[in-house]
Amino acid sequence: MNAKKYTKADGQYFKVTNKISGVTLMYGELNESSELNTAHNVEFISEEQYEDERPKPKPLPETKMM
Secondary structure, three states: OOOEEEOOOOOOEEEEEOOOOOOEEEEEEOOOOOOEEEOOEEEEEOHHHHHHHOOOOOOOOOOOOO
16 A cells, blocks of 8 residues: 655645545644655545544543542
8 A cells, every 4th residue: 555645735634544444543633743644545624523523532530639
């Protein structure tokens, strides 16, 4: 597989899916100094779609101080 390079010039928010299975591998955001290198499929998406679809971190449980 040949990897392609993407920068913020291509788009800011993206979704990477497995080229063979179509399974979503990751969501991400590119800034001015970062780049994405992958052989998988990349779709550039809106900020709204990014916020709606990306996995959200679970809040940490509250601990009680004694």
